[in-house]
Amino acid sequence: MPLPGAIPILPHHSAVAAAWADSKGAWSTFVFWSVPIIIGLALSAAFQLGFLLPKVGTGSSDLDRCIELSRLYDSGFATEPTVVFIGDSLTVEGIDASAVSAVAPGWRVINAALNFGDRIDQEIMIPSLAKARPALVVWLSRPMQLGAAKSNLHPDRAAAYRVGDFPREWPDGWLNARSDGLTPGLFSTLDGSAWMARAHFHTWFINASYQRLRNFLRRGNIRTTAAADWVAPYQMVTSITGDRLERHLEAIRREHEDRLTRGRFPDSYQRIIRLLADAGVRPVVVLAPIHPRIRERGWFDSDAAKFKEFATELAASTHGLFLDASALLDAEDFADGQHPGTSGRAKLSEFIGRRLPVPGPDSTKDR
Amino acid sequence: MLFQTPEFLVLFLTSLAGIALLKHNRHQHIFMGVLSYLFYAWWDVRFVSLLLVTSQVDFVAAQGMDGIKVNWAQRLKLAAVVVAGSFFTLGVNWPMAQHQTEAFSWGEMLDPKWTGVWGSIGACSAFAVLAPVFYEFYFRIKDPERRRRAFLWTSVVANLTVLGFFKYYNFFSGSMHGLGAALGVDVTLPHLDVLLPVGISFYTFVSMSYTIDVYRKHFKAERSFLRFALFVCYYPHLVAGPIIRPDNFLPTLTKPWTLRGANMLSGVHLCLNGFVKKVLIADNIAPLVDVVLGDPAGQSTLVVWLATVVFAVQIYCDFSGYSDIARGVSRMFGVELPLNFDYPYFSTSIIDFWRRWHLSLSTWLRDYLYIPLGGGRASPGRVYLNLMITMVLGGLWHGASWNFAIWGAYQGGLLCINRLLRWFCERHPTLDAMLKSKPGTVLRWFVTMYFVMLGWLIFRITDFAKLEYCVKKFVLVDGRLALSALGLGSGNPSLVAILLVGFAILHTLSFARGRIHDRLDRTTPRFLPPIYMLLAIVFYFMWPASNAAFIYFQF
Known part of the structure; x- marks a missing residue:
């Protein structure tokens, strides 16, 4: 048997591979197949980590947005009075930053919401946002956000937050493997090596093909926005009615009940708000619009009342604001059972914009 | 691990x-x-x-x-x-x-x-x-x-x-x-x-x-x-x-x-074959199956059919991929493990299918259960009973759930019908000749696959309400062509379509012209390093971000 690591002589073109390998011995054959595989993997990794991720992104605009958010927060909001909207797709769809600016002059308005941006997403990002020190942070919430996470954080999201380096700003013990919405595996991604997190996005082609297919199938129903669009990131351009709307309302009811039955985490919500307040950021909690059909049926009445009581007390104790927009919109203002449509977006943006305080000398970093 | x-x-x-x-x-x-x-x-x-x-x-x-x-x-x-x-x-x-x-x-x-x-x-x-x-x-x-x-x-x-x-x-x-x-x-x-x-x-x-x-x-x-x-x-x-x-x-x-050079090369070819099936195909098409068959309410016949075919490919690639890797690793050590799959989706009867699917289990059941029960050398009634007992227990072997028992009984029933039809054809040479002609073979393949696919629905769905819905949609064609559900959730239909077509082409070529890993063993060695490198690149970009366990681990 040849010595381990012996480099095989280039094979004769007419040889049959198996017979040729037998003549060369086991270790030479091992080198013969393992070296090209290692080279292939190394080239791929170099291309993905050196070009694709930094230049093209992850292949998914939602994941790219997570990474872009870290860049936005890193740049800070020192130069002008800034109000940042955070939240999930309801905020993505419901807030047009330019419409807010129009009725709240003097403010730089940023819509930093994320699709699927649940409470755990906010917990991960909020220390970085607090460090960037905007004057105001507006969080559009639903009563169900005091309940358990809809599901655990997606592994892609965990990797994107790690690439964005959000965990760097976490106070000691801020999150751990048992936090609601996390698992030991997800926490180790958030807490682990940045290179491993970058390598996680080796599925660029899969992500990109999925993103393109979604956009293609939903053409006419959604618009594609840039990952770093902080003004008008909304996507829905049509609305649903009839049976589809009823099915969506039923799905929202199920999600609401499921999350609030599985657990309640007001402390978690509270500490996000308190962290902002402690950093000198004024929090604004908004109870998001509820579809009239849900209001008529009284599905969320008791939980919405509890949320109002909770949020009012929280706002009072943090010098923040609480705004109740739950009954603001009519049925035609919604694109579906929960996301505002075009008219809803205008109404909600104006409603919040008009209630924002006038920016004063304490609205910048130098206050 | x-x-x-x-x-x-x-x-x-x-x-x-x-x-x-x-x-x-x-x-x-x-x-x-x-x-x-x-x-x-x-x-x-x-x-x-x-x-x-x-x-x-x-x-x-x-x-x-x-x-x-x-x-x-x-x-x-x-x-x-x-x-x-x-x-x-x-x-x-x-x-x-x-x-x-x-x-x-x-x-x-x-x-x-x-x-x-x-x-x-x-x-x-x-x-x-x-x-x-x-x-x-x-x-x-x-x-x-x-x-x-x-x-x-x-x-x-x-x-x-x-x-x-x-x-x-x-x-x-x-x-x-x-x-x-x-x-x-x-x-x-x-x-x-x-x-x-x-x-x-x-x-x-x-x-x-x-x-x-x-x-x-x-x-x-x-x-x-x-x-x-x-x-x-x-x-x-x-x-x-x-x-x-x-x-x-x-x-x-x-x-x-x-350790021998030929085993080392042939083993790695088997492993690569297995990884292509398991990681590139099965794991990448699995989310679509989960989306559709996990919550099939409102899906059309066409979507249920497609999801069933995708599941059929997924379970084959998952399990035969595992077997290939196991055999490849063992071959590199110098130990040959038995073949477990022999192109089951090219079967032209249910009996044929069970001679090609999970061979090590079906031969085990045959040798240690079916034959001791009396096998095929008993009265017709007893033979059918033996088949039913063997297949129901074989179904339950897969898992402690009624759907596996039903799946076993379903397969046993199909085997009994198959035996009965074979007996009937032996007595009607014209019909037998027609079924053995090329169009007859295509017809037999189509019918076999229809019942195999229906069986996979029973195998996959443990919730009886969902199973009933899917079986109705599968059998009673509703004529709806809506595919919109395939674009939602975490399934990626375009990728699934590419992988299915790729699988169909490679699998058919492999069936018709010899197994791909065997062909690699016989190819000119200088062509192999570029193939390995190309495969490594494909693996890098197509390897799913989370490693999924093999379906058969749960059994």
């Missing part, structure tokens, strides 16, 4: 180095045995003691059948191994260390906090104490045939008790409760939080095949416990097969394993 993880790569490379460096076969066996137990313990260390007990029962039983009396010193040594093994794997606080549920501390090592630990250690210790005594008692049976039978039944009962307890206890207690409720009687058996040991159905069958073969005198009892334990726990086949037989493996242990 999954085959597609870095831990497995380390284990595999360590195995190669060990085989190369250890020249004595006994040293190799110890080394591979330790690695195989490590492979199993990686999933859950507690069940290592179960593997040990299973091996010991069958080893000793086979010795007894062959009339070899293990002396007291050896018996006590084996008992000590079981007690020490159970204390080590069950008594110490491994779950804390393994699952990282809480910070590991040495002080907690002897403070097990999980339910059932003392019961489990007690059971192992009782076994260790009682087994040598029972063994002595068996040897006092004068009639050798009766003694052999006593050892066989001990082995069979012990194996099936372990399998039944861990796999079927809660299913049985739940079913009894349901039956009692239907009859108006309260039958409540305690619900136990029993974890299903990974691969238990596979290694139990491997071990049982040995004792039955020794009883039938097809095989001499193995004299070395080390060799027998390695036969049961050899890691390439341990958790998902192929279900090996003693003559597949034990003869390879008589001389040292040596």
